[in-house]
Amino acid sequence: MGVTWNVLRGNMEKQVRDNLGYHYTSIDSFMSIFDGIEDGKFRFHANSIFSLNDPTEMEYGYREICKLLPEIEKELSISDAKYKLSGIWSFDPQLSLDEWMNRHLKMMKNNFQHSCVISYSCHRDNLQLWGMYGNNGKGVALGLDVRNYYIERYSTDGQITHDWTHMDPDVPHAVDVEYDTISSMSIPYLYTKWEYSQYWESAQHIIEKDKIIDEQIKTLTQMMMIVAPFVKHGVYSYEKESRIIQVHKTLSDIKFKKKARGSITPYIEVEIPTSCLKEIVVGPCCDFDLMKKCIEIMLLQKGIEGVEISRSSVPYRG
16 A cells, blocks of 8 residues: 655655765774675664663654544544544553553563664764764764665656555664654654554454454554654754664564663664765764775775765864
8 A cells, every 4th residue: 555645856855865864973883884794785783762862762752653643533534432542541541641651662672572773864964963973073974875765755757655565664664753743744644644544444343342452552563663763852853863773573683782881782783785885974083084094995895886985074173
């Protein structure tokens, strides 16, 4: 099932579409990414959504998605309360939305039912991003052409088609992050509506209350795995972030690494072809001439061609 509408491409696409997405990282991580190249593919570490810098991120996304449900129910003409996803927590009068959300997120976390994330920005050379993710200017930003991972498909006449059946959680896909308000024309809204319509198509034929609730939990879990990682608080809007997300296929896919503060972070490896790498921006605190020469040799050793090595223009020394 797809959703198609006519629109001028220039009005819909963000800067990252026509240019590149920049993944800021430290030199250690950069070296690890290059050392892990096999069969012409990078193996990026996609970190668990529950292990990112903002510990309340999933809670924020969860609430924002729940806000969409009543409007979607109106659009789908769902009037029977027992089938509404927006009222699942009201079956128990002792439960508030927050209490339900905390239970559900805990279940998802314990069962590893959550997305893993690779973040990038349309900012090519940004002081705040160097400070937060580029080792305070001592790292690099990898300019990646990630257009093939977006769910949108454009034709020459300006039509946009979304094939939601390809938005499986175990297949990498990319969406631009929505900040604060979720637009009714955004990917998070449209996918949530599609997922809801799939639930409604099957659930309206179910009579048993317990089976209805099982279907509701299954649907909400899918929504939260796919949509919540693309919704963030507006305080982070300066990052102009987009994300590639994927969910592990089996438990053996989950790997673990130690964080600087001694905690353990689960992650999965996501394969991205080396041909997606188009530019490497060297941070403002690096010895550019030396870094450029080293990177040129690394690229030659891996058989990677056509990558521009640029110097940050940020006047900052750390």
